[in-house]
Amino acid sequence: MQGIEPKIHQEVMRRMNDLEQLLKESPDQNQAFNEDVSAMNAELTYLYEDYLTTKKKLENCIKLYRSRHIEIRKQLTQNIRKLRRETVLQNK
Numbered sequence: 001m002q003g004i005e006p007k008i009h010q011e012v013m014r015r016m017n018d019l020e021q022l023l024k025e026s027p028d029q030n031q032a033f034n035e036d037v038s039a040m041n042a043e044l045t046y047l048y049e050d051y052l053t054t055k056k057k058l059e060n061c062i063k064l065y066r067s068r069h070i071e072i073r074k075q076l077t078q079n080i081r082k083l084r085r086e087t088v089l090q091n092k
Helices: 005-025 031-091
Strands: none
Touching: 005 031
C-alpha cells in the first residue's frame, strides 16, 4: 500500500492544486471558465473516488495477506515442532 497509495494521493493533490490555481487565476466567470472548472471538478471527483476504491482494495488485501500469513506461520510452527520431536526420538 505504501508504494501505490502515495502515487494516487499525489495525483489527486496535484489535480486539486491545478483546480485551485485555475480558480485563483480567473476571477472573471465566463462560459469557458465554468466548463473548465466543471471538467476539472469531475476529473477530481473521479480521481478521488478511484483513490478511495484502490485504498479500500489494498486494505482488504493486506488483511487477507495478514490472516493467511498467520495461518501459514502456525502450520509451519507445528511442522517444525513435529520434526524436532521426531529428531529427538531418533537420537535416543
